[in-house]
Amino acid sequence: MAEPLIERDFGTPSAALRGGALEAFGIPMLVLGGSYLGFGALVREAGLAIWHGLFSTLTGWALPGQIALLELYSVGAPLLVIASAVALTNVRLLPMVMTLMPIIDDRRYPRWSYYCAAHVIAITGWVAAMRVCPLLPQDQRLPYFAGFTGTLWISTLGATAVGFVLASAVPAYVTLGLVFINPIYFMLVFAADLRHRGRTLALIFGALAGPPLYLWSPDWCLVIAGISAGTLAFLATSTLRDQS
Amino acid sequence: MTAYWWVFVVMIIGAAVTYGWRALGVALSGRVSIESRIFEWIACVAYALLAALIARMIIFPIGPLAETHLADRAGAAIGALAIFFLTRNNLLAGVSVGAAALVALTWGRAILSWPV
Numbered sequence: 001m002a003e004p005l006i007e008r009d010f011g012t013p014s015a016a017l018r019g020g021a022l023e024a025f026g027i028p029m030l031v032l033g034g035s036y037l038g039f040g041a042l043v044r045e046a047g048l049a050i051w052h053g054l055f056s057t058l059t060g061w062a063l064p065g066q067i068a069l070l071e072l073y074s075v076g077a078p079l080l081v082i083a084s085a086v087a088l089t090n091v092r093l094l095p096m097v098m099t100l101m102p103i104i105d106d107r108r109y110p111r112w113s114y115y116c117a118a119h120v121i122a123i124t125g126w127v128a129a130m131r132v133c134p135l136l137p138q139d140q141r142l143p144y145f146a147g148f149t150g151t152l153w154i155s156t157l158g159a160t161a162v163g164f165v166l167a168s169a170v171p172a173y174v175t176l177g178l179v180f181i182n183p184i185y186f187m188l189v190f191a192a193d194l195r196h197r198g199r200t201l202a203l204i205f206g207a208l209a210g211p212p213l214y215l216w217s218p219d220w221c222l223v224i225a226g227i228s229a230g231t232l233a234f235l236a237t238s239t240l241r242d243q244s
Numbered sequence: 245m246t247a248y249w250w251v252f253v254v255m256i257i258g259a260a261v262t263y264g265w266r267a268l269g270v271a272l273s274g275r276v277s278i279e280s281r282i283f284e285w286i287a288c289v290a291y292a293l294l295a296a297l298i299a300r301m302i303i304f305p306i307g308p309l310a311e312t313h314l315a316d317r318a319g320a321a322i323g324a325l326a327i328f329f330l331t332r333n334n335l336l337a338g339v340s341v342g343a344a345a346l347v348a349l350t351w352g353r354a355i356l357s358w359p360v
Contacts, residue, residue: 031335045307052251059259064294069258071297073251074306082254085293087261092290095283097269098276105273118266172308173351177343179309180317183301184324184342185335186294191325192333202288203295210296211303221300226293234288238281 008135016140020147023132028124029155031185035063036156038181040163042067045179046074050164057160061153062122065090067182068222077219085222096126103133104141117146125149198237205229312350320345 010016036057043053048070056066065086072082097118104117125148132148133141167175194200206229213221245253301309302317309317324342331337 027336031339034336034339042307048251049248052255055252056255056258060255060262062262064297065258065262068293068297069254071301071306073254079254079257083257083261086258087265088289088293090262090265090290091286093262094265094269094272095278095286097266098273098278101270101273114270115267118270119263121266121269173347173354176308176312176350177347179307180320180343180346181339183298183305184321185339186298187302187321188324188328188335188338188342190291190295190298191328192335198284198288199291202291206292206295207299209292210299213296214300214304222293222296225296226289228292229296230289230292231285233292234285237284237288 008132009137010140010144013139013143016136017143017147020144020149021151022147023128024125024148024151024155028128029152032124032152033155033159035182035185036159037163037166038178038185039063039066039070040160040165041167041175041178042070042163042182043160044164044167045175046070050161053160053164054157057153057157060086061120061156062090062093063182064186072219072222075218081219081223085226088223088226093121096123097121100126100129100133100145104129104145106138106142108139109142113142117142117149120146120149120153122149125152197240198233201233201236202230205233312346313353316346316349316353319349 010019039057040050040053043050043056056069060066060069068085068089069082072085077085100121101114101118105114125145128148129141129145133144136144163178167178170178190203194203206225209225209229210221213225217224302321303314305312305317320342323345324338327341328334328338
């Protein structure tokens, strides 16, 4: 069901910034907040400090990469392995930034402001911006995006801290639930996105390859599973497409 | 260097490779078509890596989840999927039920002292 395209106008760029910030409150913040609650708990249970969790959310904002880093660090993987896994996890941000930029581009704003905005491009804010920004006057698009995603970013810092504190304050059984949030969250996000044949195959191959490869090499399993299962899925889809 | 500071170093490297893609995206936008097949391959690799991580976190978890039973984690995951689809892709409902189910199953096992 496509939403009707309505021209929107906040009036001024600063009103668009406030409007974006206001629209971040709601389901997106609740769901993202829940997963960052889980991330905070995971940081605590990995034996790290609250500052580690906050620093990660502040500088490396994009949850899948943050979790991959934490999990690999916990099994004692070398730096090269962690860097490759995070890079492969977050390379999906590249095409996302490339599609959003032409939409929010406006000559009135300096180039560096787009390099700042790029730091907070992640899936939740991207989806909202791709839906709303094309309907806004050109000079309100960057402020709207910055208001919306900036608010989400700050709220996840709070959720990281709360999750960390909760993990030690609640009974151990409840902490289990908190650290279980993220695997379940990502499993469901992917389960909702099975229309695309290549990516669905990649998910299936990756899920099948991950656990056995982990037994073989806890360090390299993610990088190897990603490249091999992903490439296999890509080639299989290309072959099927060429035949049909 | 102590482990405390080493974690920050690891996170700075993680942040640098993450921001690198974002900055490259700004630099390349409008110059390279994202319809290219290479981006489809990139998406496949990222999806496969994350699926491998999620499967590993459920089947061979580390930390406190390692103390729980595989059957409980699998049951909770299946319950979360069922609720998610029954509520027409309601993430909040699915995640809450999944996390609560694991707590309930583990706690129930302890009370009833089911065999390990």
